[in-house]
Amino acid sequence: MYIVPFQSLACPLDGAPLQRSGSAWRCPSGHSFDVAREGHTNLLPVQNKRSRDPGDSKEMVAARRRFLNAGGYQPIAAAVARTVLRHLPPAADAACLDAGCGEGYYLRQLAGAAAAAAGDHTLALLGLDISKWAVLSAAKQFAQAGWVVGSNANLPVRPGAFDCVLCMFGFPVHPEFARVLKPGGLLLQVDAGPDHLRELREIIYPALKPERPAADAPPPAGFVRLDGEAVRSPLQLAGQAQIADLLAMTPHLYRATAEGRARAAALDSLAVTVDVRLAGFERARSA
Template sequence: MLICPICQSALTAHENSLRCIYQHSFDRARQGYINLLPVQHKNSRAPGDNPAMVQARRNFLSGGHYAPLAERFAALMQEHQPQKWLDIGCGEGYYTAHIAEALPDSQGYALDISREAVKQACKRNAQTTWLVASMARLPLASNSCQAIASIFSPLDWQEAHRVLVPGGALLRMGPCSDHLQELREQLYDEVRSYDDSKHLQLLPEGMQHTHSETLRFSLTLNDAQARSDLLAMTPHGWRANAERREAVIGQTLTTTVAIRYDWIEKTEI
């Protein structure tokens, strides 16, 4: 299932590490994850979310504010009953853990380019195989997964197509154009609209869109720490000016949560 990120040959277990036939070796960290991101594939010293962003996301999600999103995503995955699945861009593992709980008899793999995020994710579910790896170079064999989860995460469509079995599917979760609308109105003079279906124009040959649905609800955050965490875990935490961020943190916030789910199936090898 797992392949070497350097030479793409199969990885096999050797005590507390994985090794390929060319003796490229990758140790399992004490937290439980495996680092399959060679230094030559990094675009910075510590790519991905930093510890502060990871902790903010963990705090906010553990508070249950986005629980309906995770529960619906896990239910959609459960409908397809994949035996092997991959969560691309798993972050600190909140959504991954929901998927794993919904699919207790499956084998789940989850990866993120941020080592700090994966360290935290290991605490969420012991049965999942946690990896530090690049989404542009998935360390999984071709035609090895029945399902891929992509949650608020960029992805490489060609790589997704490669690792899915024919008939397998990618479930994508992303924001609708009115997601966090009221929050954005407080932060910016101009709130720009965007096309929340434009990702469907990027589908490669051999993948087709089969299902869409949306989930909307009103979220009220009475706690200042929750409002601070929400800002810190989104681009708004550094895009908006400090004065407006402090104003949001200082008073109760009610905003729209609007999420789109898309099933995209692989139709051919």
């Protein structure tokens, strides 16, 4: 399978198709968006920003890059890649979006697994994140995918463009995911399970909140629920730097008290549990 950048982008201002012309993407109305030297494009209009620098900071992105590239979450990436490749149409060109791609780790792992699969068809990849620092890091590390700064609330892509949408520990916007998925396409959401990083949470919080019982919620509108999967594995964190990187890439960094962060910073090693849930949903084939 050949990996190529996704090209079916849409103007974030009027939804019209974008065409690549030299170092910019342009729509028929004349809106133009420059392609950065690293190969990514900012498709997040200023009026759609809720802050000057939305999303993860430069420091958080760097911490996530160091931690993920060390391989601690590789079992998650492998499970995601298996699920996606199993669901893609056989012997046909396909496209996949990572909605909230961060610095691109999971899309790179998917690309590696897809490239090793048999066949002469293509898989077009697009990573999107609201953080310009995340998209910059992703573009620097892997030029074979398309990378854009954008929002899940207004995906700058054409309707029915994807066979798969990933939402990794992110903020799902199901109406938009339904709009950009083909009928029968896969939405794969990955979220923390009840024991995810429990050992770290026990250190940084005075007490853990009781786990809410799993609700048998209906699937999002326009989707059919598929079988899910749990990924659980031990992870040994070696050294203060790796512990700090893990904490910095999670919401716990801001939720923990100063005392809790200090207790984590004093650790030289820590064994934690990786516990995540893969929830699959198929885009309904008929209204």
